[in-house]
Amino acid sequence: MQRDQEEVSKFFNYWMDQGWMKKVDIEALNGLFLSLIHFVIHRDDFKGSNFEAAKDLWIDALANYLIIEDDKAEEKKVKL
Numbered sequence: 001m002q003r004d005q006e007e008v009s010k011f012f013n014y015w016m017d018q019g020w021m022k023k024v025d026i027e028a029l030n031g032l033f034l035s036l037i038h039f040v041i042h043r044d045d046f047k048g049s050n051f052e053a054a055k056d057l058w059i060d061a062l063a064n065y066l067i068i069e070d071d072k073a074e075e076k077k078v079k080l
Contacts (some may be wrong), residue, residue, distance in 0.1 A: 005030045032061055 015021035036058040
C-alpha cells in the first residue's frame with residue numbers, strides 16, 4: 001500500500017506543480033483515489049453496492065481540488 005501511495009503521489013504532485021490542482025494533503029487525496037481503485041477491483045465482492053455512486057463521489061471530491069478556468073474565475077482575478 002505504501003508503494004501505491006508513492007506512485008499516486010507522483011501523479012497528483014505533477015498536477016499541483018503545473019498549477020492544475022490546488023495544493024492539498026496528498027495523503028488524504030491518495031487515500032480517496034486508492035479507495036476508489038480498490039472498490040473498482042473488488043466491486044463484485046460488494047453485493048448490492050452502487051459503483052456509480054462511488055464514482056460520482058470520487059469525481060465530486062476531485063473537482064473540489066482541481067483548478068478550473070472559467071468566466072467566474074476570470075472575474076475574481078480581475079477584482080484582485
